[in-house]
Structures are given as C-alpha cells and as structure tokens.
Amino acid sequence: MSVKSGHESPRAKNEKTAGSIEHVEERSSASSVDTRDSELLGADVRPAAERRLVRLMDMRLLPTIVLIFIMNYIDRTAVSAARLKGLEQDLNLSDTNYDTVLAVLYASYVPAQIPSNMILNRISRPSYYIPLCVVLWGLTSALTGVTKSYSGLLAARVFVGFPEAAFYPGAIYLLSRWYTRKELAFRSAILYGGLLISNAFGSLMAAGILSNMEGKLGIRAWRWLFYIEGAITICIGFFAIWALPDYPHNTRWLSPAQRRLAMVRLAEDAGEADEDSSRDSVFAGLVLALKDPKVLIFAVMGCAQLLGLSFVNFFPTLTSTLGFSTTISLVLAAPPWIFSTIVCCINAWHADKTGERFFHITGWWWGVIIGYIIGTTTMSVGGRYVAMFLMAAGYSGFALTAVWVSNAIPRPPAKRAAAISIVNGFGNMGNLIGSYAWRAEWGPNYHPSMFIGLSSLALASVLSFVIRCMLVRQNKHLEEEELSSLTGDRRERIEEAARLEGLTFDEALERRRGFRYLY
Template sequence: MASIATTAAVCGSDDRLFRKISWHLLPVLCICYVFNYLDRTNVGYAQLQMKEHLAFSDAVFGLGASVFFIGYALFEVPSNMLLARIGVRATLLRIMCLWGLTSAAMMFVATPTQFYVLRFLVGVFEAGFAPGVLYYLTLWFPRRRLAQATALFFMAFSLAPIVAGPTAGAIMTYLDGVHGLRGWQWLFLLEGIPCVLLGIMAFATLPDRPDDARWLSDDERATIRSLLRGEAPGPAGKSHGGVRAAMRDMRVWVLGFVSFLVILGIYALAFWKPTLLKGMGLSIMQVGLVATIPAACGVAASILVGRQSDRTGERRWHFGISALVAAAGLMLTTLFPHDPFPAIVCLTLVSIGTSSAFTVLWSMPGGILTAQSAAAGIAIISTVGGSAGVVAPAAVGAIKAATGGFTLSLYLLSSALVLAAVILITYFRPRSALAIEPSLAETR
C-alpha cells in the first residue's frame, strides 16, 4: 500500500511539473502557430480581391499558392538541423522575423512574377517552424507525455481558421480604400508585422532546454533529466547519424505519405474554401464569419478525439475513422454546389475529420523515433506531408479552370483521405512501435 501511495504521489508531482511546463511554453508556441497559419493561408482570402484588382487567373493564383511549399519543402530539413545546433530561441527569431517581413511585403505585389517570388520566399523563411517546435517538445516531455503536448500544440492549427475568417473578412471589408490601400494589401500588412514582434517575444521568453529555465527549481530540472535519460539528443556531431537513421526507417516515410494525403484536403480547402463559399452568393464578410463554424467544430472534435486516443492508447482507428468522416464530408459537399447551408454542414464534417486525424497523426512520431533521429524524422514527415501544399492549390486551380467547378477536385481529395485511412490502418498493426503501451511500460 505504501508503494502504491508513493507511486501515486510521484505521478501527481509529475503532473504538476508538466502542467507548469505546458503553461510556460505552449501559449507562446500556439500563438506563433496561429500566425504561421494566417500568413500561410491568408492568400486564400486576399485573392477574392487580388484577382479582380490585379487580373490574376485561377491558374496564376493556384500556382502562386503552391510555390510557397516548394521553398518550404527545400529548406525544411536544413532548418530543423540548424535548430538542433543553435536552439529554438534563435531559430524562432530568425524564422518569424523573416517570414513576417516577407509576408507583409506581399502588399506590394503587382505582377504574377512578383507574386511567385514572394510566395516562394515566405515558404523558405517559414521552413522548419512546425517540425522545429515538435522537436523542441521532445526536449521537455518524455514519450508518455509527448502525445498530449503535441496535440495541445496542434490545437492552434485547428483554432487558427476561427481567427482567420472573421479577421480577413473585417480587414478586407472595412479597411478597403483606407490611405489608398486595398483590403488585401492591409491583410498582408496587418498579419505579417505581428510575426516580427512574436519572434522577439519567443526569443525573450522561451528557454532552449530545461536546464536554461529559470522558472524551474533544481529538483524539477533533476526530475526532467531523469525522465528524459536515454532520450536526450546526441551531441551535435552525431546529427548526420540521426538523419541516416530516420531516412532508413520506412515508418517515417509511411507517416509522411499519410500526412501528404491528409494535407491535400486541408490545404486545398484552406486556399479554395473562400472562393467556394463566395460562389454560393456570400459576401466577403459573410464568408469570413461562416468559415468559423467548421473551424470551431474541428477544434472541439480534435480535443475530444485526441483525449480519447491518449486515454486508450489507440491510434490507428482513431485516425482512420476521422479521415473517413472527412472523406464523406467532401463527397457530400459535391451535392450542394449552390446551397450554402448544407454545404457548411458538409464542410463541418470535413473540418471535424481532418482536424482530428491530423492531431492523432502527429501524436505518432514520438512513439517511433529515437532521440537521435527525432529532429530529422519529424522534419522528413513534415516535409513529405507539406509537399501536398505544392500539389493541392495548383491542382485544384487547374481543375477548376478546366471544368468550371470544384466537383472533380472534391472527389479526388475525398479519395486521398480514404487511401490515407487504409494505409495507416493496414500498415501499422496493433501494439506496433506506434502504440503508446510500450512507452507507458517504461514508467512502471
């Protein structure tokens, strides 16, 4: 009985410690991620005025949206390798200041070439942010707690669309023409400059490692070191070994491909949903407000599904069912091309499914990657998955230009989500390295 009481007391103490860590790290990281999402996808709202003002075709816009991800994919792994050497504070300062200034410079775009170049540079400068944060979390949370921390960080990804729609709608509606600037120009300026300030704030408030955290006591630092013993990244000179180990791990590539299939739907909708809704007769402001409904439901669903997945230790079916719900939503959307209400219901199903699937998916790498391969493996998964951003906007734009609508695109995106569910469920067997149980066993 004494042993049980002691174990319970230790677990309770650990719970308090990691809640403390979460409150010190995650709010800053989540706010940064919200603006990361805004600067990545605000072009989807801006194009509602840009195409009219600059005479850009759907094909030009689609290609410009995709060019972002070419720069992002090329520099993702190098950025994460640099983070492992110089620390998160310097990395976030570099990434956020450069991407914020470049995103704000989008307000000066006047030609397709300028559009392509600046979108490429925004991608280059943003590269490494999300996988860098995921690697950063491995320095603070042991594997049995990493899934929850990862899920909490990705809540910002689901929360961001709630902010994005009304903010973009209000800026483009009420600031259009102020000081001679169009609404889309104000959008890029007002969502780009805060990133510079956030980068400075992250540099000032986030410690690189637990040993650098002044708000931790000596005993708390010792506890974290004890829990992470054997999981800490190797010395900088071994980083290439970590890259090689991650590249040889087929599970990393499978997760990357599954992420690719899910992100096809996420980014295609992020960039083209405003156009889809506007085509149903909604104003720009209405589009921004209506877009919050699917996003809010996605946040709630991802919290519930992520918590249930953590509680049961099951990943495959939580991901698979979520992906299939999203696929069904996309298929049903094709039935209501001109009716906003049922279309929003269907898009809500898509958001519920993709948000939940994405959260569960990113709780998996921490269970299969060794500490030495964590930075490289997470970057590879993110790069492979993020490359969907190269394909999705351009492909949807080209298909829309060729067919005059979104129906064929929605069918293809739905099929991709079904394939993602099938691959993950069949490839990763129960109690594989992706299951939580082995990690939990380490604590017993």
C-alpha cells in the first residue's frame, strides 16, 4: 500500500450513481447489484460503518492469526526446549546433528512459500486453505514426539516446514487485502507480536511441561512437549475455519453492503482497485516480481537480517549460559520477548502514524548490534541479560519488513503476493544458515556467532538504505509522470476503482495523482 495525499474522493457521488455501479463478485466477472450494496457509502453513514468494519476485522481476523502465529513458533522451536530435557541423549544426536535438525525445516519451508502464496492469491477461500495447513503442521508436530531416531526427527521437521510455509506470508497478504496503508503496519506488528510473545509463552509452557510431565505414562517429558503443543495447534486450526475471513468480495459473514465498503476502502487507498486485471495470472505476477530489482534487494536484505537475528532458535541455550537450572533458564527467556512485543507494537503504531519505514526497521537492528557488542565484551550475568533484551527487540524491525514490501510493491495483487513470498522465503535462508552459526563449541560466550550476526545486520542496513533511495527516486518519477496517458493493466485497475466508488475515470485519475511509495 502506498501513501495517498492531496485529493479526497467525492463521496457524495456514490449515492447518485449507486444504482448503476457494477459489483465485482469474482476477479474477472461482474454482475448487477442491489441498491442496498451501496447503502454504507453515503457520506452521512460511511464513517461509522467503516469504523465498525475495521473493528470487526480487529476482533475476528487479528486474534485468530495472532493465536495461530503463537502456535506456529511454539511448534517450530519446541525442539530447542526439548534439547534441554534429553532430546539429544535419547536420539543420540551430535552437535552437528542438532544443527541439521534446525536447518532442515527451512529446506522445505523456504521453497514452499512462493507457490503457496500464488495459490492463496487465486483460491477464493483462504478461510479453508490456511486452517488446513495449521491442522497439518499441528499433526506433524505432535508426531515428532514418537520419533525414535535422528532420521525420524529429520523427516518430521521437513514435513512441518511445508504447511508452515503457508502461514506468515499468507497472513501478511490476507491483511493487505483488508487494511489500508495507514492501518497495515500496526496490524502486521500485532501479528508479529504473536511470534515474539510465543517465545515467552513457549518457554513458560515448555518449563511447565518439562518439569511436571517427566515419566508420566512412561513417556519422557520432551515427547509430551510435542504431543501437547501439537494437539493445541490442531484445535486452533479447526477454530480458524470459522473465524477467518475470505476476501472482501466473498466473505460469507459480511453483508453485501459491508463487502462493497471493504472493496471501496482499498480502491480509495491506492487509487486502483485491489484486483488483478484479466492479464494478471499467478505466473505473470511471479514474473513481474522477479523483474523488479527491489524484490531481489529486499530478499537479500531479509536473508542478512534473519541471519543476524538467528539467535531466536537458540535463545533457551543462550539463557542457560547465565548459569541457572533448566527451569529457571526457560523462565528467564520470557521477559526479553515480552519487552520485544511491547516495543514492536509501539514501533509499528508510530510507523503508521508517520508513514516512515527505513528508521523504524533498521533502527532496531542497530540495537541488536549494540547487544552483540555488549555480549562480546562481558560475561557478567547482568550485562549479557541486558544484551538479550536488545537482541530480542531487534525483531521489531523484522516485523515491518513484509509490510514494507507490500508498501513498495502494492499492485497488482498477484505481483504483491509473489513478492511477499519471495522476500520472506529467501529471507528464511538466513535462518537456515543461522542454524550453523551458533555452534555449541563456541559457547558459552558465542563470540564468533555474535560477530557473524553483527556483520549480517550491517549488510542488511546498507541494503535497506538502497531500497529507500530507490523509492525516493520512484516518487520523484511519479510526480513527473503524466497519469492521463496510463494504458493497459494500470488503466484497467483505475477504471475498476472508479466503478466501485461511483466516480468518473477522470475523477479517479485525479485522485490517483496523490499516490506515493512509503520509505
């Protein structure tokens, strides 16, 4: 989504033209609509109706995907907690074996993201697709508890990666289909807060299970960890079928007037209908994304960023270097992530308020760099624990990365969906590499690991600045561009926005002149 300034749409025309406006039920087909479909577009009722619509999404869509995201990372990182209670010994894992167990998940998770988001952009019911993937990874995670060997654990991790790939890029894309650019960053941060708080809840849940379930029914506590967390995820997946919306044009639990309002909101936000044109196939969107140099730079930036933040998979191990028992180490892992969640939401709220992206993302990486410097210069408990708070807060920057991609590559939706999945998928190569960056033999100080992370975040900062410069240049080009000469797909989307809002093409075109990229 992009900044839109200057001209407001003449909403009063909506009432005059409502009877003749066509309502798009599917992407490429239009049908006549009842006048009631436009009843919420009148100037006297729209503000309240729009607030109710956003509040409904905030109460139904957001909590559901946050809950899923909490379980997403709890399931993914359960192996780190299980390591502290006999996983390595029972399965005869070496340090290299354990690192490979962490890395192999990304071998399936990374490549599956692009086709998953391409599918999501084309199917009409994400409320079925995403929950199905949640149930599948919950089942696979639960089955991890029955593994008897290193090879069995590897297989379980690979098959967890495939369905998990659908969630985060898919959730960001789904949010971008419902929220305007002034609303997206904060909601995405709330979503990402699910990941951050999951590190806190996951550690506390693991502490409770590992300390109380050892030997119950003759089963090791680390196996109970997988059984219980997997079962919870499956239940949440079935709940999500009811709770999640589809797209603005076909969500079943919205009235026709609310669906119409949802489409108009997004059309006004960017001056174009948030729909693919007749030529925007999933493969065309992928090609467009691959040809855009910003996508490649974003992808490399994301990879460097996640390599610099790869300590997340080893956080219980890092807190254990403070010299406390297993239970206390897991409890100590929670406060930094609670702090990070609060910082993440405040940072995103301010990013939405100001429309700024670069400093709201990279500034927190610089905090991680300071944390690494502290970590390499002291082994005191207080100093290293403060460093862990700074390191955890670094994810406040990552929380806005996919949002920035959506801002910088807003249309068509097929291109946006592909770009988000490419950036997030390739970015997770950083997690794969990072699985080998925190070697046990480098503990307990982990100085080489911290130097790797510091260098990676410095590279990510440089690439982020390059993207900012590119967007500044593109905004200057937009100021010089004669929008009246628009043809092809872009003209088609502006025409569709005009039909949705009851404007003439010239009026929609005039408003489109305010379109700007966020940087």
